[in-house]
Amino acid sequence: MDLTLHVWRQDGPNDKGRFETLPAKDISEHMSFLEMLDLVNEQLIDQGKEPIAFDHDCREGICGTCGLMINGVPHGPLSLTTACQIHMRHLEGATEIWVEPWRATAFPVIKDLVVDRSAMDRIIEAGGYVSVRTGAAQDANATPIKKIDADMAMDAAICIGCGACVAACPNASAMLFTSAKVGHLGFLPQGQPERYERVLNMVQVHDDEGFGNCTNHGACQNACPKGISVDFISRLNRDLVKATLTYKPYEITAV
Amino acid sequence: MELNAKIPSGPIDQHWTNHQFEMKLVNPANKRKYNVIVIGSGLAGAGAAATMGELGYNVRVYTYNDSARRAHSIAAQGGINAAKNYQNDGDSIFRLFYDTVKGGDFRSRESNVYRLAEVSLNIIDQAVAQGVPFAREYGGLLANRSFGGAQVSRTFYARGQTGQQLLLGCYQALQKQVHAGNVKVFSRHEMMDVVVVDGVAKGVVVRDLVSGRIYSDTADAVVLATGGYSNVFYLSTNAKGCNVTAAWRAHRKGAGFANPCFTQIHPTCIPPSGEEQSKLTLMSESLRNDGRIWVPAKEGDTRAAADIPEGERDYYLERFYPSFGNLSPRDISSRRAKEMVDSGHGVGEMRNGVYLDFADAINRLGEGAIRERYGNLFAMYEKITGEDPYKVPMRIYPAPHYTMGGLWVDYNLQTTVPGLFATGEANFSDHGANRLGASALMQGMADGYFVMPLCIGDWLARVNPGDTPTDHPACKDAEREVKEKMDALLAVGGKTSVDTFHRRLGKVMWDYCGMSRDADGLKSAISQIKEIRDEYWQDVRVLGNGESFNQSLEKAGRVADFMEFAEVMCYDALSRDESCGAHYRVEHVDEEGEAKRDDENFAYSAVWEFKGVGEEPALHKEPLTFENVPLSTRSYK
Ligand SMILES: Cc1cc2nc3c(=O)[nH]c(=O)nc-3n(C[C@H](O)[C@H](O)[C@H](O)COP(=O)(O)OP(=O)(O)OC[C@H]3O[C@@H](n4cnc5c(N)ncnc54)[C@H](O)[C@@H]3O)c2cc1C
Ligand code: SF4
Ligand code: FES
Numbered sequence: 001m002d003l004t005l006h007v008w009r010q011d012g013p014n015d016k017g018r019f020e021t022l023p024a025k026d027i028s029e030h031m032s033f034l035e036m037l038d039l040v041n042e043q044l045i046d047q048g049k050e051p052i053a054f055d056h057d058c059r060e061g062i063c064g065t066c067g068l069m070i071n072g073v074p075h076g077p078l079s080l081t082t083a084c085q086i087h088m089r090h091l092e093g094a095t096e097i098w099v100e101p102w103r104a105t106a107f108p109v110i111k112d113l114v115v116d117r118s119a120m121d122r123i124i125e126a127g128g129y130v131s132v133r134t135g136a137a138q139d140a141n142a143t144p145i146k147k148i149d150a151d152m153a154m155d156a157a158i159c160i161g162c163g164a165c166v167a168a169c170p171n172a173s174a175m176l177f178t179s180a181k182v183g184h185l186g187f188l189p190q191g192q193p194e195r196y197e198r199v200l201n202m203v204q205v206h207d208d209e210g211f212g213n214c215t216n217h218g219a220c221q222n223a224c225p226k227g228i229s230v231d232f233i234s235r236l237n238r239d240l241v242k243a244t245l246t247y248k249p250y251e252i253t254a255v
Numbered sequence: 256m257e258l259n260a261k262i263p264s265g266p267i268d269q270h271w272t273n274h275q276f277e278m279k280l281v282n283p284a285n286k287r288k289y290n291v292i293v294i295g296s297g298l299a300g301a302g303a304a305a306t307m308g309e310l311g312y313n314v315r316v317y318t319y320n321d322s323a324r325r326a327h328s329i330a331a332q333g334g335i336n337a338a339k340n341y342q343n344d345g346d347s348i349f350r351l352f353y354d355t356v357k358g359g360d361f362r363s364r365e366s367n368v369y370r371l372a373e374v375s376l377n378i379i380d381q382a383v384a385q386g387v388p389f390a391r392e393y394g395g396l397l398a399n400r401s402f403g404g405a406q407v408s409r410t411f412y413a414r415g416q417t418g419q420q421l422l423l424g425c426y427q428a429l430q431k432q433v434h435a436g437n438v439k440v441f442s443r444h445e446m447m448d449v450v451v452v453d454g455v456a457k458g459v460v461v462r463d464l465v466s467g468r469i470y471s472d473t474a475d476a477v478v479l480a481t482g483g484y485s486n487v488f489y490l491s492t493n494a495k496g497c498n499v500t501a502a503w504r505a506h507r508k509g510a511g512f513a514n515p516c517f518t519q520i521h522p523t524c525i526p527p528s529g530e531e532q533s534k535l536t537l538m539s540e541s542l543r544n545d546g547r548i549w550v551p552a553k554e555g556d557t558r559a560a561a562d563i564p565e566g567e568r569d570y571y572l573e574r575f576y577p578s579f580g581n582l583s584p585r586d587i588s589s590r591r592a593k594e595m596v597d598s599g600h601g602v603g604e605m606r607n608g609v610y611l612d613f614a615d616a617i618n619r620l621g622e623g624a625i626r627e628r629y630g631n632l633f634a635m636y637e638k639i640t641g642e643d644p645y646k647v648p649m650r651i652y653p654a655p656h657y658t659m660g661g662l663w664v665d666y667n668l669q670t671t672v673p674g675l676f677a678t679g680e681a682n683f684s685d686h687g688a689n690r691l692g693a694s695a696l697m698q699g700m701a702d703g704y705f706v707m708p709l710c711i712g713d714w715l716a717r718v719n720p721g722d723t724p725t726d727h728p729a730c731k732d733a734e735r736e737v738k739e740k741m742d743a744l745l746a747v748g749g750k751t752s753v754d755t756f757h758r759r760l761g762k763v764m765w766d767y768c769g770m771s772r773d774a775d776g777l778k779s780a781i782s783q784i785k786e787i788r789d790e791y792w793q794d795v796r797v798l799g800n801g802e803s804f805n806q807s808l809e810k811a812g813r814v815a816d817f818m819e820f821a822e823v824m825c826y827d828a829l830s831r832d833e834s835c836g837a838h839y840r841v842e843h844v845d846e847e848g849e850a851k852r853d854d855e856n857f858a859y860s861a862v863w864e865f866k867g868v869g870e871e872p873a874l875h876k877e878p879l880t881f882e883n884v885p886l887s888t889r890s891y892k
Contacts, residue, residue: 030528045752050798053806057494059534063325089641111804121322125434129427130386134306134704137384144395154388190386
């Protein structure tokens, strides 16, 4: 395949950035999209030009490090697929390809296609966990959990924290990501004691970090490589309402 | 170099209990005064950091990943072992211990392995309490499966994403401690060197990968949880960033490196599709439960699989190993696949794979049943290769996957440099010459949650907290060296990219220090590595500068370390003049081509001491004794 790439180049958070047009010739359809970028980078190095910076690590769709807009679509054209798993044959017929970073206020650009997603860590920090001291756990089979609940929890827990949902959202909201963690822990008995405190704190930090509000567009769900459903957002909202109405931090619930 | 393993006395099942009692404790009121640096946020790092933070120490974590959640542990698929015996099939701590020692082909330390098996019970409890959504049965209890040829079902799993779920549990516990102010996490920071003062580890030099700033951080103990070095082969199943830098820099500062040649090659990966291949993808080993492995019986047969009649197919594993067949252990399956490809029986466009065929299973069980079991894996395979494994057999080939070797540690996980510890894949401790499936996650979590946080107390209780300021001459010297190395890489201004060199190095390692090894090949590899290294420093091209985000420079530094490290791997493989586990010396095989171990001369861990770049390292030996698992020969016939 012979392609023309339009790649976003930006020196740092304060640079304005611009598209650079680069040829990509003799690309094998067996190559992954990132291998194609590797090849273009090798050619740039050959010409004494700085290679394109892009994030990646596992290259098998699980670490959540890669994140690219490919022709305006987060992670590219294939549903349920991360950018690193896109192969050139999936872009059959394309001649021009536009490659951009995630764009969101909460994700400042570090360089070219690399953005800072640490805001997502801070959302988890605010309550995306079960407080359990190491070594203090009861036997793992002491509390049976209905298979359906465990499965639902897993459906939410498979979020890879890539940020595609944010990039897809017209409001740059990270509600799908936040709701996946709230959902995962909310389905399990272990997550109940902190359930309402968790949702209040996580949503608070979500807003403080500059992510937008969710206005139910659903673009996040379409972009999500792991198929996280917007139903989890509805669930989060129900928990949030309940928490706002009833949760009192120091209420004594039992005597 | 003194190798005192500090194995506790008494019967093996009392070692850990006794040791815990004998260890010194740090007074709770004093814990806050101690600083601990952890490098790495995989299971072995995040678990340790979270737990030490919870205990009250001041912890700082550095990781090159952009978030602690992305450490390579995230990619583990199959599962984690634990001797829970929930299936009532006769499992026990002793059996898991026994299987691990035997599986490691008698090249691990019994005492450490016993502790691992013991602690495995707590791991599952801990993970479940954190909300790790392990697979469950309809009754609501945890499900198990048998894995990697084990005779009992002791593997816990979360779909095909066990590593992800376990790591997210650790990561969340870590973030909680961050919130509480006990732990600070520095992501996109790479450790470049260890600071050693009077022979004791006192801190690290790190590079902020965003700004390029190089600086020191000092502490009362340093824990390396930096994973494995399979990427020395360039192509491996590891994430692209995995590297040996932290362990290698520690080695250069005096930490013994144990058994570097013990590397595991996983039999079921997707073969490379071309020259530009950047990494290899693992297909879960569970596929071997239903797939049959074969190659065309005739050499150089280029017909499509469907056109090769049954009688002209060679189901070679079933032929060689009638009782284990397609489920033969990893090292054996890998080696046999290589033999087939090397002898001209390879399949696929590049003739570089063997078939893993599901046709029989589909006929027997129906496509639905196979889809139920392996649907995700089949979809992933199709995404990568463009071939539909329901219709044409999968193509697989072995790939470097895991490294049993690592920094030598004693029972406390302390390296030969006091104050410097190593956990998880970065150390050598538990798997001997071969690791059993689903045991790496177990080790990472055991080290991280349960062993390191306790053993570190014993060390800290003996030191004066906070005695090394970051402007100590040892820090300044180490910083200067790191800076000089970065500047030197940028200054070469050659013509060849870092990746090109890395590929060349990888090929030498794969050809001579991969699945099978011999003395001549290893000697030649050592001289080739020296040549490549010399060329590297004359011809590598790294653009940009050191004072900004520069991924080429990051890679260049890592590859420079691989080039030094690769040589020790070959020296180790050369000096271990026997075959054992994953280390297969063609000079030492029996009549049937099986590995022949030499317990009389090689029942030791080889620990290497750094003598300078390009100098032959010095060999030290930790003798291994087997009092609880009698020495025996593996047989899978
Ligand atoms: C594809 C695949 C599948 C696997 N499946 C299984 C399985 O099913 N069961 C099983 O038991 N095992 C499995 N394994 C093995 C297992 O995943 C690993 O051995 C284990 O996760 C290693 O954990 P760790 O914490 O030691 O290191 P890692 O998870 O590799 O973490 C290393 C950390 O160190 C950091 N780091 C490294 N160097 C530096 C540096 N210089 N500066 C700063 N930070 C640094 C990294 O950023 C990272 O945070 C699999 C491995 C692979 C590759
Ligand atoms: S919800 Fe989906 S798109 Fe959003 S971070 Fe998680 S995996 Fe990525
Ligand atoms: S690189 Fe890990 S998900 Fe793409």
